[in-house]
Amino acid sequence: MIWVVVKVAAAILGFGLNIAGFLGWVERKQSAVMQDRIGANRADIFGFTFLGLFHPIADAIKMLTKEDFQAKGVHKPLHGLAPMISLGCGMFCLAALPYGGTITAFGRAWSLQPVESSMGVPLVLAALAFGVHGIVMAGFASGSNYGLLGALRGASQMVAYEVCLASSLAGALFLYGTLDLQQAVLWQAAHVWGIVVQPAAFILFLTAGAAITKRTPFDLPEGESEIVGYHVEYSGMKFGMFLMTDFFESIVVCGLITALFLGGWAIPGLDLPSMGLLGGALMLASFTVKVMLLLFLLMQIRWTLPRFRFDQLLDLGWKNLLPLSLVNFLVTVWGVYLWR
Amino acid sequence: MTVKVVERPKRDFATRIYLVEIWRGLGVTFRHFFVNMWRHVLRLPGASVTIQYPEDAAVLGKRARTRHRLLKRDDGAPRCTACLLCETICPAKCIRITAENAPTTIVEKRAKTFDIDLGMCIFCGYCVEACPVDAIHMDANEVEISAYSRKDMIWNMQELLGDKKKGHAQLPPA
Numbered sequence: 001m002i003w004v005v006v007k008v009a010a011a012i013l014g015f016g017l018n019i020a021g022f023l024g025w026v027e028r029k030q031s032a033v034m035q036d037r038i039g040a041n042r043a044d045i046f047g048f049t050f051l052g053l054f055h056p057i058a059d060a061i062k063m064l065t066k067e068d069f070q071a072k073g074v075h076k077p078l079h080g081l082a083p084m085i086s087l088g089c090g091m092f093c094l095a096a097l098p099y100g101g102t103i104t105a106f107g108r109a110w111s112l113q114p115v116e117s118s119m120g121v122p123l124v125l126a127a128l129a130f131g132v133h134g135i136v137m138a139g140f141a142s143g144s145n146y147g148l149l150g151a152l153r154g155a156s157q158m159v160a161y162e163v164c165l166a167s168s169l170a171g172a173l174f175l176y177g178t179l180d181l182q183q184a185v186l187w188q189a190a191h192v193w194g195i196v197v198q199p200a201a202f203i204l205f206l207t208a209g210a211a212i213t214k215r216t217p218f219d220l221p222e223g224e225s226e227i228v229g230y231h232v233e234y235s236g237m238k239f240g241m242f243l244m245t246d247f248f249e250s251i252v253v254c255g256l257i258t259a260l261f262l263g264g265w266a267i268p269g270l271d272l273p274s275m276g277l278l279g280g281a282l283m284l285a286s287f288t289v290k291v292m293l294l295l296f297l298l299m300q301i302r303w304t305l306p307r308f309r310f311d312q313l314l315d316l317g318w319k320n321l322l323p324l325s326l327v328n329f330l331v332t333v334w335g336v337y338l339w340r
Numbered sequence: 341m342t343v344k345v346v347e348r349p350k351r352d353f354a355t356r357i358y359l360v361e362i363w364r365g366l367g368v369t370f371r372h373f374f375v376n377m378w379r380h381v382l383r384l385p386g387a388s389v390t391i392q393y394p395e396d397a398a399v400l401g402k403r404a405r406t407r408h409r410l411l412k413r414d415d416g417a418p419r420c421t422a423c424l425l426c427e428t429i430c431p432a433k434c435i436r437i438t439a440e441n442a443p444t445t446i447v448e449k450r451a452k453t454f455d456i457d458l459g460m461c462i463f464c465g466y467c468v469e470a471c472p473v474d475a476i477h478m479d480a481n482e483v484e485i486s487a488y489s490r491k492d493m494i495w496n497m498q499e500l501l502g503d504k505k506k507g508h509a510q511l512p513p514a
Contacts, residue, residue, distance in 0.1 A: 300369055
């Protein structure tokens with residue numbers, strides 16, 4: 001029991017929060033280098049700027065000490081609850097990712113997955129989808145029409161892409177024969193990586209995943225540069241929680257892609273579960289590196305593409321991604337049937 | 341006037357599925373990223389176009405519209421004849437002029453005081469356009485005009501003429 005608590009805490013605090021903070025830095029620096037700029041480099045501790053890595057810390061201090069302003073028409077309990085729901089869903093998803101398999105050390109078996117469940121995939125997808133409640137609540141409780149419209153956009157976008165997210169996985173899960181994230185990783189370790197057998201599902205899931213995280217080019221619910229979004233009436237750390245939710249969701253989506261398409265913690269050619277503590281460390285490192293590389297790709301996409309128009313966004317979701325993912329599923333099923 | 345019909349570019353299949361074009365776009369941004377990163381790591385020039393402003397001086401264009409400057413005649417007296425055209429045309433109402441009789445008969449009127457509240461100025465340049473005697477320019481090439489109080493944003497005639505240096509902005513006592 002204590003081990004599970006330690007694992008969950010490590011997943012959320014050690015993995016999630018650190019990478020989320022790190023992403024704040026990556027976002028600035030990557031876009032800066034890409035656009036021939038330098039990026040944030042002013043925050044210093046005793047004169048050391050350390051490539052601007054202190055900026056996320058400065059951000060956090062700023063957000064924590066900022067006034068939590070609530071406008072007149074705000075519904076106070078819901079206004080406070082909304083960011084908690086959003087962030088809580090992201091945190092829960094983080095706890096269900098398979099960071100590693102089961103290793104043997106100190107005379108017993110240790111599983112490196114915080115929340116082990118035979119229903120891992122639907123659990124994570126459900127928790128991701130539940131995050132939409134936070135968004136709608138935020139827009140509704142703001143007492144502002146801009147916030148409400150942003151929440152409506154967010155709700156219709158997330159519902160549309162949640163369908164694609166789940167249906168694009170159908171083929172892959174059919175192949176793996178399991179809904180357990182850990183078993184899916186083990187299947188890939190025993191056979192081939194999911195991206196080899198399900199390349200179409202990988203692209204569909206990556207697209208739908210980018211949309212579910214509400215980041216550019218799918219950032220219509222937020223659109224801070226012109227169409228203000230559902231968190232327009234938020235300030236201070238509550239706004240920071242929405243910001244962190246986005247980063248958490250990005251990490252979760254990249255973790256899901258890693259677990260379901262890129263072999264999870266497995267390294268080809270190495271039998272990690274039999275290598276004891278070293279194997280465990282390699283599992284964690286392999287998983288983290290894969291997630292970071294995917295985050296790098298998503299970040300690059302975010303800084304490359306302009307924002308979709310809303311009708312284009314829904315067309316892409318309902319008219320393209322959903323039929324394509326169903327076709328992918330049918331092809332997979334027929335392929336397996338004929339091959340056997 | 342004729343109507344020019346602009347043909348929309350035909351979008352073939354490769355364009356419509358986005359993926360190829362996205363990949364090409366990513367190619368451009370990845371190329372920039374890795375080339376710049378390489379230059380950063382090797383400390384080569386050309387990695388960024390950023391000017392580290394407070395340390396490095398700002399580069400202003402030759403025709404940059406900056407702080408106002410009052411000009412003088414050849415005999416050293418201010419050119420301003422206190423006609424109030426600039427004060428009248430100013431959309432931000434940031435110019436205050438009081439006039440007085442000039443001691444000579446060459447010009448009969450001159451400015452006694454000439455204040456510009458740069459905190460209100462919108463830098464439209466209408467005052468320069470309006471001036472019939474070319475007494476005011478916006479070419480002091482100075483953009484660092486911030487101050488710690490609204491009062492300190494007001495420049496008087498001596499300061500605008502360059503006869504007196506505007507005191508550096510001071511923090512008010514806490």
